[in-house]
Amino acid sequence: MARSIRLDAVLVQAVIAGALSFAHLHDLAAAAGQDGWKAWAYPVSVDLLLVAAWRRMRTNAENRDAWLWFAIALIASLGANVATAGLLDLHNVPPWLRILVAGWPALAFLGGTLLAHAPAPAPAPAPTDPPYVESAPDLTVEREADPAPELPPAEPVSEDVPPEPAPATPAVPVPPALLDHARKIANAHRAQTGAPIDPETLRSRLGVPAALADSIALQLA
Template sequence: MPRSIRLDAVLVQAVIAGALSFAHLHDIAQAAGQDGWKAWAYPVSVDLLLVAAWRRLRNLRTAHEPTRAAWTWFAVALTASLGANIATAGLLDLHQVPDWLRILVAGWPAMAFLGGTLLVHTPTTEPDEVPDPEAEQVPSVDAPLPVPADSAPEPESEQLPAAEPVLALPAPAAVDVPPALLDHARKVADAHRTATGAPIDADTLRARLGLPGPMADQLAAQFA
């Protein structure tokens, strides 16, 4: 099944505008004394320089490089094309063109050749090849770090005296527990063991009997 051809309005407009501009440039070149194939070559030269400058401008913008040269040649080609279109509007007598127009048309090939050569042969850095200034400043892992010549070696750290041994504290002396208190504490411990199945600890014994810490620890150790 053949595909249906859809005409783009923008493309059609571009073709019409290009054809008209091409014809105007041909008429100006022919009126300036360039006859035959040379009159047809002038529009091609102007339009190709305009397209080449625009493509170069886009590449330079992508690479984040200066675009002044590309803008200059784009303006030159646009001026030549726009000037030819305006000149054919009746402002100039194409049968008797002025001398300055003949000079411009005759000198255009050399100017277009120079502009095209500069646009094509100017190197462009690709976006992924842009050097990273921060990456260049990071020294290599294997390379030794530079040492200033006037830097003096650091003095060796003084040896600290050996720490004196810590004397062990004497164990707390046994606390005398009255027999009545001992019997009462044993009953509380037995009741706790019966209820929980575990021996009473010093904190529980201290809380229930209100005993001081050393005495509660001593009693809990006996009931364990």
């Protein structure tokens, strides 16, 4: 019950203060030459700028622009209340006050636009704990040594009879036509020099690679 009475008192106080400030702003605007509906629009503009700046300050307390426009709207509201308290002759308003009242709509429009399009602060990412992974216990496994492979028994080598050499086979296959041509060149070389032709000479005569010349010389031997 006490809580509801307290809330009602706060609301009544806010309504009374807002109505008085609204009336003072209207009277000052009317005295500065803003008649008709324009005089009623001035207090609405000041109060809306004040509320918009306050909401932006609550959203982002580090926004300096919101603090600046809140101070400007508060000075405009306080100035109107003080000026209508008898310190200013509302029937003979000075020119500088008329200039301020006439320039207020552009200033309020600029402030409202900047506050409406101010970027919202990015939310800080929530800290995430790394997943808990249970470490495996240290295990020492002793492995038995593999048995040594058994070697096959060595074959007896006869000391009297030397092993027969394996027949040499050409490393590179030789076409029969090329082999016949090489045999003719070798025979001619033997008839001229009396010595068999060597692989280097055979390679230069035939114009073939060294491996192919070696294979031909092996077959001609």
